[in-house]
Amino acid sequence: MAVDLDDDIVQDFLVESREILDRLGEQLVDLEQHGEDKDLLNSVFRGFHTIKGGAGFLGLDPLVEVCHRTEDVFNLLRNGEKQVSPELMDTVLRALDVVVAQFGQIENGRDPEPAGGDLLQELDGLKQPDAGGAPAATEATAAPAPAEQGGDASDAEFDELLTALDDGDEAAGSGGGGADEITDEEFERLLDELHGKGQHQGKPVAEDPEAAEPAQAAAGGGDEEITEEEFEQLLDNLYGPGAAPGKDAPPPASAEPVPGAGDAAAEPPPEKAAPPPARKPAAGGGNQGGGGGGADKGPAGADAGGGGNKVEASVRVDTAKLDEIMNLVGELVLVRNRLSNLRNELDDDRLGQAVGDLELVTSDLQSSVMKTRMQPIKKVFGRFPRVIRDLARQLEKEVTLETHGEDTDLDKNMVEALADPMVHLVRNAVDHGVEYPDEREAAGKPRQGTVTLAAEQEGDHILLTIADDGRGMDPEKLRALAVKKGLMDEESASRLDDKEAFSLIFHAGFSSKEEISDVSGRGVGMDVVKNSLSRLNGTVDIDSELGRGTVMRIQLPLTLAILPTLMVKVSGRKFALPMSVVREIFELQDVRTNVVNNRLVAIVRDKAMPLFFLERWLSQAGEPVLTTKREMANGEEGEDERQVITVIVGNQAVGFVVDEVIGLEEVVIKPLGALLHGLPGLAGSTITGDGQIALIVDIPSLIKAYGKRL
Numbered sequence: 001m002a003v004d005l006d007d008d009i010v011q012d013f014l015v016e017s018r019e020i021l022d023r024l025g026e027q028l029v030d031l032e033q034h035g036e037d038k039d040l041l042n043s044v045f046r047g048f049h050t051i052k053g054g055a056g057f058l059g060l061d062p063l064v065e066v067c068h069r070t071e072d073v074f075n076l077l078r079n080g081e082k083q084v085s086p087e088l089m090d091t092v093l094r095a096l097d098v099v100v101a102q103f104g105q106i107e108n109g110r111d112p113e114p115a116g117g118d119l120l121q122e123l124d125g126l127k128q129p130d131a132g133g134a135p136a137a138t139e140a141t142a143a144p145a146p147a148e149q150g151g152d153a154s155d156a157e158f159d160e161l162l163t164a165l166d167d168g169d170e171a172a173g174s175g176g177g178g179a180d181e182i183t184d185e186e187f188e189r190l191l192d193e194l195h196g197k198g199q200h201q202g203k204p205v206a207e208d209p210e211a212a213e214p215a216q217a218a219a220g221g222g223d224e225e226i227t228e229e230e231f232e233q234l235l236d237n238l239y240g241p242g243a244a245p246g247k248d249a250p251p252p253a254s255a256e257p258v259p260g261a262g263d264a265a266a267e268p269p270p271e272k273a274a275p276p277p278a279r280k281p282a283a284g285g286g287n288q289g290g291g292g293g294g295a296d297k298g299p300a301g302a303d304a305g306g307g308g309n310k311v312e313a314s315v316r317v318d319t320a321k322l323d324e325i326m327n328l329v330g331e332l333v334l335v336r337n338r339l340s341n342l343r344n345e346l347d348d349d350r351l352g353q354a355v356g357d358l359e360l361v362t363s364d365l366q367s368s369v370m371k372t373r374m375q376p377i378k379k380v381f382g383r384f385p386r387v388i389r390d391l392a393r394q395l396e397k398e399v400t401l402e403t404h405g406e407d408t409d410l411d412k413n414m415v416e417a418l419a420d421p422m423v424h425l426v427r428n429a430v431d432h433g434v435e436y437p438d439e440r441e442a443a444g445k446p447r448q449g450t451v452t453l454a455a456e457q458e459g460d461h462i463l464l465t466i467a468d469d470g471r472g473m474d475p476e477k478l479r480a481l482a483v484k485k486g487l488m489d490e491e492s493a494s495r496l497d498d499k500e501a502f503s504l505i506f507h508a509g510f511s512s513k514e515e516i517s518d519v520s521g522r523g524v525g526m527d528v529v530k531n532s533l534s535r536l537n538g539t540v541d542i543d544s545e546l547g548r549g550t551v552m553r554i555q556l557p558l559t560l561a562i563l564p565t566l567m568v569k570v571s572g573r574k575f576a577l578p579m580s581v582v583r584e585i586f587e588l589q590d591v592r593t594n595v596v597n598n599r600l601v602a603i604v605r606d607k608a609m610p611l612f613f614l615e616r617w618l619s620q621a622g623e624p625v626l627t628t629k630r631e632m633a634n635g636e637e638g639e640d641e642r643q644v645i646t647v648i649v650g651n652q653a654v655g656f657v658v659d660e661v662i663g664l665e666e667v668v669i670k671p672l673g674a675l676l677h678g679l680p681g682l683a684g685s686t687i688t689g690d691g692q693i694a695l696i697v698d699i700p701s702l703i704k705a706y707g708k709r710l
Contacts, residue, residue: 003111005107010058013057014107017050017054017103018103020050020051021047021051021096021100021103022382024047024096025385025386026385027043027044028044028092028093028096028386029386029389031044031084032389033400035077035083035084035085038078041074041077042078045071045074045075045077048070048071049067052068052071055067060102060106062102062112062114063099063102063106063112065114065115065120066098066099066115066119066120069120069124070095070096070123072123072127073092073123073127076127076129081129082130083130086393088126090393091122091126093386095123098119101113322369322373325369325372326369326370326373327668329362329365329366329369329562330668331668332365332366333366333562333666333668334668334687337665337689339355339358340359341689342355343355370411370558373412373559374410374411374558375411375412375415376406376407376408376409376410377405377408377410377415377418377462378403378406378407379415380415380418381455383423384401384403384422384426384453387426388451391431392430395430397434397435397436397437398437398448398449399434399449399451400450401453402451402452402453403452404452404454404455405454405456406455408455408456408457408462410462410558411558411559413559414536414556414557414558414559417536418536418556420528421528421532421533422466424526424528424529425466425552426466428526429451429470429550430449430451430468432470433449433470433471433472433549434451434468434469434470434471435449435471439471443547449468449469450468450469451466451467451468452466452467452468457558461555461557461558462555462556464554464555464556465551465553466551466554467551467552469548469549470549472544472546472548472549472550473542473544474546475502478501478504478505479494479496479501479504481504481510482501482504485509487507499542499543503542506530506540507527508527509527510526510527534649534699535700536556536557537556537557537563537578537581538555538556539554539555539580539648540552541553541555555580556580557578562666563666563667563668563669564578564579564580564664564665564666565577565578565579565665565667565686566579566582566645566661566663567661567662567663567665567688568658568659568660568661568662569658569659569662570614570658573695574688574693574694574695575614575658575694575695575696576667576695576696577645577656577697577699578697578699579664581647581649582645582646582647583648583653584645584646585643585644585645585646585661586604586643586644587641587642588602588642588643589641591644593611602644602655604646604655609646609654610654610655611654612654612657613657614656614657614697615659616706617681617702642658643657643658643659643660644658649699649700654703656699665688667686667694668686669685670686670687671685672685680704680706681697681701681705682696683696683698
């Protein structure tokens with residue numbers, strides 16, 4: 001029977017496990033390069049262990065089955081009984097893919113499907129230690145690494161210590177010495193395991209054997225054992241009441257220190273005494289599930305053994321609530337715009353002061369609400385180590401990934417929308433850009449190629465960079481391919497500069513690969529990238545040098561919820577153009593125009609730029625379009641006072657001719673009604689500061705639908 005998705009425990013499990021899975025994808029790829037990293041091995045082990053514990057608690061046996069086998073493999077790896085290899089990682093990554101697919105089934109309200117028998121058999125085969133691996137494991141077990149000179153013990157050491165304590169209790173119970181008593185030797189060994197050999201500040205060692213004898217006699221007539229109460233009191237003095245590891249409650253208040261060994265316990269510990277080993281949260285989440293059973297609740301549960309209650313630093317909020325708050329802020333922005341217009345009309349000082357204060361508060365509120373919707377770009381970057389690793393193995397190339405600016409924040413909707421185009425660009429860099437190892441070596445390059453992903457904020461935009469140190473692009477070859485595929489004639493191709501030639505790769509059906517494979521060759525990937533970025537009001541720029549590599553730069557707005565626009569007027573109507581694509585504004589009469597291929601163009605800085613008249617989009621079919629504002633007024637000829645707005649569509653600059661530029665205004669996009677929904681050229685509508693309705697122009701779809709008419 002499927003799990004109840006409305007259950008809070010199930011939702012917590014799904015959310016926290018998703019975070020763990022995201023981290024595991026990155027950690028496993030990193031582990032292949034750093035197979036001896038014990039912290040990384042322990043972190044991956046805890047990740048699968050935590051998911052297994054939660055799944056066992058909810059009765060998700062297929063999930064437990066995969067995680068348990070994978071956990072066993074990593075138990076051998078972290079104990080040194082097995083070595084990391086590419087073949088092993090292939091199997092483990094397949095297991096991770098199965099777990100991710102099972103979580104998708106759970107989130108859709110279905111029971112997870114069992115993993116394939118071949119995968120389970122491969123995992124079972126990996127559970128055997130490598131030849132010669134056992135001695136290393138024995139050595140590691142016989143001499144556990146102490147905490148680093150007074151530092152905290154690692155999670156693995158802490159788990160082993162708890163196991164040793166449990167085993168010690170059982171041995172004491174069966175040894176006839178009394179389950180409640182331990183010897184001085186056992187106590188010293190316990191402190192050595194906690195703090196490192198010789199680092200603890202517990203029972204002092206008497207320098208003079210003769211001086212030690214009276215102390216022993218006072219402690220109980222030569223008895224070498226201490227009671228449980230004395231041991232508890234000593235731990236309380238070392239760590240503080242109730243803070244000793246593995247201790248659930250403080251000792252009874254009546255516990256009294258005793259002479260001898262108790263004297264050392266009664267003294268306050270020196271300042272340099274090592275702090276108790278703190279339990280770190282599991283990699284990728286707060287849960288630490290039991291081997292086959294439950295999952296402890298989150299980080300708060302893990303750290304609850306200390307003194308007072310800790311206040312949670314974060315809280316989960318449904319994204320629908322954030323969207324609702326953002327919509328209300330958008331309405332407030334519209335009201336602010338209207339009040340600003342009224343202030344200018346009424347010219348009242350007191351009203352002006354109040355509206356000014358409102359503008360300040362509204363801007364701060366808008367900024368704060370937008371920050372709650374922000375997510376680090378790392379959420380997008382995190383999937384690419386696995387993408388590059390798998391693609392490089394498939395193509396038999398050696399490629400490494402470098403990332404910069406992973407903490408750069410972006411609106412959550414933008415983060416989700418960027419995933420697909422970024423995958424295409426990264427795969428393109430590995431497949432088309434990076435050469436084969438022998439080819440790189442012959443060219444004097446390292447055998448291993450590098451793909452770099454970077455993100456940085458520039459004002460109200462974000463700049464993404466995808467670079468590779470591969471073979472680069474040959475503009476002459478691209479021009480020849482464009483002619484060969486019939487995209488343009490030879491004369492037009494020869495007029496393209498290098499940047500324009502690089503942009504040819506964004507044409508549908510254009511590919512530099514002669515053979516079609518399951519990776520590339522169909523000419524659809526980069527076309528998808530261009531269309532996706534256009535919908536996000538983004539632009540892309542390409543720089544490439546033959547033999548040195550290629551750099552692609554993507555510029556995007558930080559958010560699409562509140563849109564900075566340029567308000568213009570065409571035939572008496574107001575329109576809003578997204579400022580993210582506007583580059584410059586100039587008078588139409590100030591530029592020289594010409595006709596190229598039956599298209600009116602403006603010569604700007606010795607380059608031809610296509611001109612589009614928005615009036616023709618608004619006019620009815622067959623109706624003549626007035627050529628000047630003066631003709632529109634009285635039919636007389638005169639100077640053309642219209643203005644040209646240069647915008648970037650994908651990677652092409654075009655000019656829109658408008659009657660008047662009103663100015664900048666922040667607007668909130670409102671959906672169009674049923675009658676206008678899906679109309680090409682319109683992205684939505686908004687209410688302007690004077691209360692009128694303005695349509696927001698969708699420039700890419702406008703040119704695609706009406707390019708010949710405009």
